[in-house]
Amino acid sequence: MNDIKDERLWVIARKRALFRKNLYSYIVVNIFLWLVWWFTTGNKTGFTGYPWPVWLMLGWGFGIVTQYYKTYHGSTSNVTNKEYERLKREQEGR
DSSP: OOOHHHHHHHHHHHHHHHHHHHHHHHHHHHHHHHHHHHHEEEEEEEEEEEEHHHHHHHHHHHHHHHHHHHHHHHHHHHHHHHHHHHHHHHHOOO
């Protein structure tokens, strides 16, 4: 059995696992916060309280979207590596 790991793939795997963990936390915590809001402000005739969990969802959601982009669409180092490889192929092609 080969225990040697490709370092680049290992880094990608760790980032994706961390993203899934953070997304799960985001979902669970926000469901809890909305339930707190529901049970503290809701009544049979409607809602009288301000929906404060929306601000937490938006702020934390922005961080989740940013992490998703960095995890699944690469970071600037990946872009730099791709550009380097392209330039290297161009130079070898001459």
